[in-house]
Amino acid sequence: MNSRLKTPITRIAWNAVVLLFEKGIAAAASFVYIPYTVQAVGIATFGQILLVISYIEIVSDLTSLLSWQMVLHYGAAPYREGRRADLYHVLRFGMWLDFLSGAVGYLIGEAGLWCLSSWLGWAGPLHPVMDICLLFVFFDKTGWCVGTVRLLDKFTYLTFGNGVTASFRILASMAGYYAHMGMTYFLYVWLLSSVVLFFSDMAATFYALKKHAPARFGWRQILHRPDFLQGAWTFTVMASLNKILLAATKKLPILLIGGSIGPTEAAIYKVSDQVSNGLVRPMRTFMPALYPEFVHLREEGRMEEMHRVIRKLFFSALLFAGVALLVVVLFGDQVLHLLLGIHGEGGYLLPVLVCGALLTILGLPLEPFIVVTGRLHALFRFQVLNVVLNLPVLFIMVHLWGSMGAAYSLVLFSATLLAFFAVQARVAFARAEREQGRA
Numbered sequence: 001m002n003s004r005l006k007t008p009i010t011r012i013a014w015n016a017v018v019l020l021f022e023k024g025i026a027a028a029a030s031f032v033y034i035p036y037t038v039q040a041v042g043i044a045t046f047g048q049i050l051l052v053i054s055y056i057e058i059v060s061d062l063t064s065l066l067s068w069q070m071v072l073h074y075g076a077a078p079y080r081e082g083r084r085a086d087l088y089h090v091l092r093f094g095m096w097l098d099f100l101s102g103a104v105g106y107l108i109g110e111a112g113l114w115c116l117s118s119w120l121g122w123a124g125p126l127h128p129v130m131d132i133c134l135l136f137v138f139f140d141k142t143g144w145c146v147g148t149v150r151l152l153d154k155f156t157y158l159t160f161g162n163g164v165t166a167s168f169r170i171l172a173s174m175a176g177y178y179a180h181m182g183m184t185y186f187l188y189v190w191l192l193s194s195v196v197l198f199f200s201d202m203a204a205t206f207y208a209l210k211k212h213a214p215a216r217f218g219w220r221q222i223l224h225r226p227d228f229l230q231g232a233w234t235f236t237v238m239a240s241l242n243k244i245l246l247a248a249t250k251k252l253p254i255l256l257i258g259g260s261i262g263p264t265e266a267a268i269y270k271v272s273d274q275v276s277n278g279l280v281r282p283m284r285t286f287m288p289a290l291y292p293e294f295v296h297l298r299e300e301g302r303m304e305e306m307h308r309v310i311r312k313l314f315f316s317a318l319l320f321a322g323v324a325l326l327v328v329v330l331f332g333d334q335v336l337h338l339l340l341g342i343h344g345e346g347g348y349l350l351p352v353l354v355c356g357a358l359l360t361i362l363g364l365p366l367e368p369f370i371v372v373t374g375r376l377h378a379l380f381r382f383q384v385l386n387v388v389l390n391l392p393v394l395f396i397m398v399h400l401w402g403s404m405g406a407a408y409s410l411v412l413f414s415a416t417l418l419a420f421f422a423v424q425a426r427v428a429f430a431r432a433e434r435e436q437g438r439a
Contacts, residue, residue: 035339056133
């Protein structure tokens, strides 16, 4: 069906379902390739693999610039008005941002590797393998592709790449299991999966652009920045810093557990964290649709309607949280046994991690409200303060209680952030009521 014939709500719902389907492909594939990998190399070696992957993903997250948000923010007007040359300027700048963040990320990753390799047990023959695997930082940067297909309302175009990548990783993991391959092989499979996804996303994006407006992309102008993009760099950096802080808080515990306790415990924590995030993903996938809706309500001055939407979403998330906790209590241990072949080790860890993830879900309706009401700087300042205060708590809790300490720290961090969202939202609504009273 032609996207122009759909209502905005229909497009939001359809695109959310597509995003959920993409995440579902990766989640379903992990239930196949993780058991094959664990059985091929053992739980301890699998923990080492996850430590390597977690380190590289942390580097990638810490150096990522949200080029997709820049593409949507600055590309919407040229796209709507048919200014093809300006639109291509935006896309080229997004591509340049991805390349720059990839180059900086690789250099930072190499520097960190030399500093942390002895502590994490990566010295010796594993070091050159990690030098190669750090190329993931380059291939992970396809933000301009994501922004372009979302701008063109072609969400389904990236689904094919996710399916191809999932199929490749399943088949490669099965081959490695039957061929009795080791740690290096499975690390290269993970890297090649990112390569497959990179080129799939690129092909899908250029195909979408060709269908939208066949024209030369103009590679020679990739470093040229017109006047209307002068603020794009500042916008991208500010939008990226908040996500970088969240990524560091969520992934740092895996390295701490691996370095201070061992790879087996790190593997259990990593997979439990993936399961908890997968459990709450259905609610999380629909939240990006709130931003345009809240902007629309703000422009019309309908704060009471916005309050009603937030209240309904909060109670829906609360109901979802109760069901999710019941599911993880009843079936969490069986899921970990299916993935890792263990019983009992993650029985208490998984429910605590799910609690932390559910707290973030409760706060998600409030986060876009805070942003659209002009409190982005306050949010960033609080995130910095929260991370700075949480880091020593995380170190102490991991030292005292191991993996459970890291999970408790995550719950504390999420609860503090939820409280901040609630206070800021309350202040905003009170101010709006006062302004309406004067009017």
